[in-house]
Amino acid sequence: MLELQDIHTYYGNIQALRGISLEINQGEIITLIGANGAGKSTTLMTISGITPPRTGRIRFEGRQIQGMSPDRIVTMGIGQVPEGRRIFPQLSVQENLDLGAFPRADKAAIRQDLEYVFHLFPILSERRHQAGGTLSGGEQQMLAMSRALMARPKLLLLDEPSMGLAPLIIRQIFEIVEQINREQNTTIFLVEQNANLALQIAHRGYVIENGRIALTDSAANLLRNEAVQKAYLGI
Numbered sequence: 001m002l003e004l005q006d007i008h009t010y011y012g013n014i015q016a017l018r019g020i021s022l023e024i025n026q027g028e029i030i031t032l033i034g035a036n037g038a039g040k041s042t043t044l045m046t047i048s049g050i051t052p053p054r055t056g057r058i059r060f061e062g063r064q065i066q067g068m069s070p071d072r073i074v075t076m077g078i079g080q081v082p083e084g085r086r087i088f089p090q091l092s093v094q095e096n097l098d099l100g101a102f103p104r105a106d107k108a109a110i111r112q113d114l115e116y117v118f119h120l121f122p123i124l125s126e127r128r129h130q131a132g133g134t135l136s137g138g139e140q141q142m143l144a145m146s147r148a149l150m151a152r153p154k155l156l157l158l159d160e161p162s163m164g165l166a167p168l169i170i171r172q173i174f175e176i177v178e179q180i181n182r183e184q185n186t187t188i189f190l191v192e193q194n195a196n197l198a199l200q201i202a203h204r205g206y207v208i209e210n211g212r213i214a215l216t217d218s219a220a221n222l223l224r225n226e227a228v229q230k231a232y233l234g235i
């Protein structure tokens, strides 16, 4: 479904990605784990067109997408939930969700998807007229995920959904990531510092170090890998 080939991404003179290659198959949950500054967020932002690569190729469903604008990439079926949620704090929950559906015109299906996100996160339905900025951190994460789902993505990019949240809420969010994958057949690319949890729901994983893929394997094998355990799982 998605293929990155030898991707190099820079911020001015600073090189963040140094030849990333990876692939994601339709229906998979794939996680990208790595230390602070390894290049995880940059990988997601490179795919979504926010920080385009300087060299390399990105193919999504057989079409090259590097160089396309971020809104065009959303229209192609790639949704992103950015690090730190980035909801619109002054707008209501409902207005945030309406904005998520911007690429679409199919009103009946949009209404159905609204019902679906309220089914996933009933609290958002209760808070639909409340300003996004007044929600708790966990609720803002739910809103950010729901806003992305309102565009009906085929591939959902999730950047550190667990950041700053209490363990119970994190567990709930991860269960819902699995549920979205199962019920909507949405392919998931999950970036996480909480490698342990991420590997528990993922099918496969990639380990990124200094802008390069250091290792890739099934999630089960990565959980058993001693180097991974030492570096990322605190074992």
Ligand code: ATP
Pocket (backbone or CB within 6 Å): 011, 014, 015, 016, 034, 035, 036, 037, 038, 039, 040, 041, 042, 043, 193
């Ligand atoms: P974290 O887990 O801390 O969010 P990360 O793995 O997501 O880290 P990135 O945010 O992708 O890492 O950063 C990769 C590298 O690019 C780092 O060295 C970082 O300092 C650098 N970088 C990221 N954003 C910028 C920017 N806007 N300008 C300059 N350098 C940047």
